[in-house]
Amino acid sequence: MTTSSELDARDCVVVTGASTGIGAASARELARQGFHVLAGVRREQDAEALRLPGIEPVILDITRADHIAELTARVNARTGALRALVNNAGVSANAPVETLPLDEWRRLFEVNLFGHVAVTQALLPTLLRHSGRLINISSVGGKIAMGTFGPYGATKFALEAVSDALRREVAPLGVKVVVVEPGGIRTKMADRGIAVTNQLAKAMSPEHQDRYGPLVQAVTAQTAAFTTKGTSAEDAAQVISKAVNARKPRTRYTIGRDAALLTRLTRVLPDRMLDRLVAAGLRPYWPKTAAPSLKQAADRA
Structure with missing residues (x-):
């Protein structure tokens, strides 16, 4: 049986x-590879479900300074090196730009951007001492923003910018920064995101319902279809493991064929042509009750 001191001597990864x-x-895959994984969770019941050999759950809400301070103290109390920080926490909510309350915009940014910056600032000195690496989990939504993905996409576009700047700042100091861009993944987060989107849609004013209701229905249906056919969390973990372990990791990894295709298209297609492709892909999901003028307007966008 592995003792606590032996675990503390292992290289560590924070997820x-x-x-x-x-x-x-x-967390499970990295523990299987021999790392001591400090796995951030928000509830005790999640901690118990994750408590496996090599995994040490820690209660962590990345928007709380006291939680981050406790995590930092735990990392620095270990004798082993901090090999990597995987910034994976996130929330999802889709809504048209006009309709989402500013408090919801702020909530998304607090978790999907500012929380990651706070954890990074706290642990970067340790990563620098150990020549570790930083893995930021972005999204294909950090490269292309579909209709209603403006709020979520804005947080991911911002995370991509922070990652680019940080990569250029710390590469000469021995720390590698890697961005991972998943497409459709079969996870509970995807299901929760759809549920939140539906709640936000119900709260829209009658005027906004007329204006955007069919679009929200179409995007939600398309998202559900992509998620059902998406990559498993276990396959996604293999990509993240590669980003942690590769001697010379790429600056970006995509997860899933949809992410790989869309990120390539954003690099080569003019905006208007990309708009037409997005509209064509959405067309089969428009509700049959939608006014023809709305569908035509979407196709002309």
């Missing part, structure tokens, strides 16, 4: 947002 999905799968 935030490890309660379910990609985070939990990554």
Whole structure:
């Protein structure tokens, strides 16, 4: 049986947002490879479900300074090196730009951007001492923003910008920064995101319902279809493991064929042509009750 001192002597990886999905799968995979994984979860029941050999769950809400301070103290109390920080925590909510209350915009940014920056600032000195690496889990939504994906996409576009700047700042100091861009992944987060989107749609004013209701229905149906056919969390964890372990990791990894295709298209197609392709892909999901003028307007966008 491995003792606590032996675990503390192992190289460590911190994974935030490890309660379910990609985070939990990554924690299990990295522990299997011999790392001591500090897995951030928000509830005790999630901690118990994740408590496996090599995994030490820690209660972590990345928007709380006291939680981050406790995590930092735990990392620095270990004798082993901090090999990597995987910034994976996140929330999802889709709504048209006009309709989403500013408090919801702020909530998304607090978790999907500012929380990651706070954890990074706290642990970067340790990563620098150990020549570790930083893995930021972005999204294909950090490269292309579909209709209603403006709020979520804005947080991911911002995370991509922070990652680019940080990569250029710390590469000469021995720390590698890697961005991972998943497409459709079969996780509870995806299901929760759809549920939140439906709640936000119900709260829209009658005027907004007329204006955007069919679009929200179409995007939600398309998202559900892509998620059902998406990559498993376990396969996503293999990509994250590669980003942690590769001697010379790429600056970006995509997960899933949809992410790989869309990120390539954003690099080569003019905006208007990309708009037409997005509209064509959405067309089969428009509700049959939608006014023809709305569908035609979407196709002309």
